[in-house]
Amino acid sequence: MTGNIAALPPTTGSDMAWQEWYLFYSDMTFSKTRERDNTVIEATGTYGLVTLPGGGDFMELTFETGTDLVGNCYADLKELLFIESKDELAGTWSMCDGPGLTYERVENNCNE
Secondary structure: OEEEOOOOOOEEHHHOOOEEEEEEOOOOEEEEEEEEOOEEEEEEEEEEEEEOOOOOEEEEEEEEEOHHHOOOOOOOOEEEEEEEEOOEEEEOHHHHOOOEEEEEOOOOOOOO
16 A cells, blocks of 8 residues: 655555555455554445546445445545556545555455
């Protein structure tokens, strides 16, 4: 994960104030986990792929639990992640002064 706040140099990896990651499953569900100050919280929900007018492919996440982890500009339970490439997703929260977060794909070899 990489984060960027205006007028400050980007932080990456373990230099970030928290660590978070998503797991996406073939049944179109996901989990999002955040670890901060030795505290771990998790969210779950469903996802789908959307193309927005004006271009761009996104993963649209709809949260069912852990709604404190929703990173968006609206007061709803959806989060959009821009598909930069097959190996990189970018959060859209930065469009309203939230952190600019980028997530890199890591292969998970578990049988979930």
